[in-house]
Amino acid sequence: MKKNSQKRKFGTILLSLAALFAVLFSTAACKTDSDDDELNSVTISPSEATINANGQTSLFANVDKKGSGTPVYKWTITSGVEYATLENETFSTCVVTGKNTTASAQSVKVKCTVTFASTTKEAEATVTVSAAKVELESVSIAGSAEIGSTANTELTATPVFSIEGASPTVTYTWTITAGSEYAELSESTTGTVTLTAKNTDTVEHEVTVKVTAAYDGTTKEATTTVKILAAGQVVENKVTSVTVSAAKDSIDCNGSTTLTATAEYSGNPEITYTWTITAGGDYAELSESATETVTLTAKNTTTAEQTVTVKVSASDGTNSVESTCAVTVGAAAAVETGNVIKASDTPLGFAGVNYAMPTFTNVVTVTTRKELMNAIKKENSLIYIDGMIDMSDEGSGSKLPAEGASNIAVSSVMDSWIASKTSNAYTTYGAWVEAYAAACSTSTNDKDKTPTKGKHSSLYDTVWTLNNAWKSVIQLNLKSNTTIIGLGNNSGIRGGTISISGIENVVIRNLTLVDAIDMFPHHEYEDGFNAQFDCITIQGSNTANIWIDHCTMKDTLVMQHVQSGTKEKWQNYDGLCDIKGDGKGITVSNCHMYHHDKTMLVGSDDDEGDNTVRKLSVINNHFDTCVQRLPMARNSQFHVLNNWYTFDTTQEVGDGKKKGDSCIGARKGALIYSEANYFDSNMQYSIRGNEKTASTAKVYDTGSVDNNSKKTSEYTEVSSAPFTVPYSYEPMTAENAKTYVAANAGAGVWTVAK
Structure with missing residues (x-):
């Protein structure tokens, strides 16, 4: 007891001294957490690199620091400045572009100076710029x-x-x-x-x-x-x-x-x-x-x-x-004002990890479907799209319904096209819809060649003949090392679907992608007539380093119900940006996704994908009046950062929906790091899982503003990020993210430097 009494007396003395010091030094600066900030070291990855005479590479500054502040970066060329240039000089990752016009290889020394708290440290890397080819x-x-x-x-x-x-x-x-x-x-x-x-x-x-x-x-x-x-x-x-x-x-x-x-x-x-x-x-x-x-x-x-x-x-x-x-x-470099999109920009997020900047050997500007289809046939292509391209127009006019139409009536061009593909068995699109609807019932299943439920309709072969023919008209099959950038504030594709499959180093920026329509949806067992085309589809086991940035993806047509048979939904849309297969490094950033139902699916079923391989970033996007899957993820590492979610209840989306369902979907094997997102009201759930897979879906949400009332326990909530983010980034608060996204997301917002 005496010993404890002595402890209490000693504690009392300490408290008294603390009070005295508080009085004596009340006007002095208090020590804060930032006083403990410390920069331990800086290294550059890679420390040595070799590029072509006019090639590019990215250098990343690895910072070992103590504290939560943001370092200040400054990249410079200390020798060999005549043989290379730098971009992103104030970011953690800079881009080195070769400009060697000599007949011998040249060595370029690049230094990164990092300041954090009161400490400055430096690191240096060597980039060898290969000799230019003598011809x-x-x-x-x-x-x-x-x-x-x-x-x-x-x-x-x-x-x-x-x-x-x-x-x-x-x-x-x-x-x-x-x-x-x-x-x-x-x-x-x-x-x-x-x-x-x-x-x-x-x-x-x-x-x-x-x-x-x-x-x-x-x-x-x-x-x-x-x-x-x-x-x-x-x-x-x-x-x-x-x-x-x-x-x-x-x-x-x-x-x-x-x-x-x-x-x-x-x-x-x-x-x-x-x-x-x-x-x-x-x-x-x-x-x-x-x-x-x-x-x-x-x-x-x-x-x-x-x-x-x-x-x-x-x-x-x-x-x-x-x-x-x-x-x-040549002109001297202009002093850039505002935000600029350049072909030399390094991807954000997971897409930028191990991204290899292509050396573009095919640089073209296209204005028509034919020009675009020819341009994508080559690897190492930098393609600028000038204006909106109707992918259904093969030279004789558009086959699509008018933008914003509330019915499925189409042009005479489509009618003629159907007649040619069916040997005049159907001479109008309306005739096809009526015939196919009459051939189907709720138990009809034309999804698979050998259905496990239901049976084929009598027009199974015809619907897939038309669907495959339509696919050959509207689908863009990209090659590796392709960058596509829209010029101006209204450039992109209507009625097309971009396929990214089994390729790497693909960038799509500043495009408006409208109405990726499946005009020939197939009937599925007890699920109506379902579409299969997305604005962008990313799939394939060897797909890597894909960056979708500053794009606007939207629907303008209203889903219809067929007027014969069961009057089931006639669904022309699938997803806006769907991802399947083991994609190694995919980022969707600064995009405006608008007026869509099932928006962004990752993983086609519970058995597909591997969360040690499939890694994605969703950064600074505006999900605007989209019902669900924003995104919905299976078997993936998912960094969902600084996005803004809104829903306009005066609009009707998909099959008559006037209220959002769920924003982030956490399904089997999903590892989700949700950071400082802003969830407006009018969505039922900000994060939603599935009871069957709750134990395998791990979610860590931090810093978000959540204005939606419904909560769910259909996933496992963890106390820290379920994976390590391998790239440098500077998160905004959710409030600041909302303001930033409102001003910057979507196509036509930033200037393009061609």
């Missing part, structure tokens, strides 16, 4: 245009390569193609040859000489004509003409190129050259030279391309001839 582009011949009847002249071949300053070994073949009886060539496989005249006639003759230059499997040819004077005639030494060419006719705002003058002359005059800029002198300057070559260096500080005109004068002391050459000088 032989052309060859020309220089030499006297006129010699005496028995004189000789040296002809010189000058090759032009794709890389300025390159001088690889070229093999030459020289031949006289006309006038060989009046001259002969010395033997030579080099760039110079001697032409010796042997004209014994009393009249002059012309001799044509051809050179063939060969390098790395490529050959280029050039010819020149030399006049052979008659016996006794005297050659006048004079310059007769001059031409000028640029090694590169287009250079960067601070780039350079070599200009070369090629003079034609008779005899052997001594020629001097004078170079001047006659237009655009504010945007470039010339090196001093009185020879046939000069260097033009750009100095354009404007945000527009400029044209620089250079004149060369060639003089033999008595005569003077002139020629000009124009070089385009």
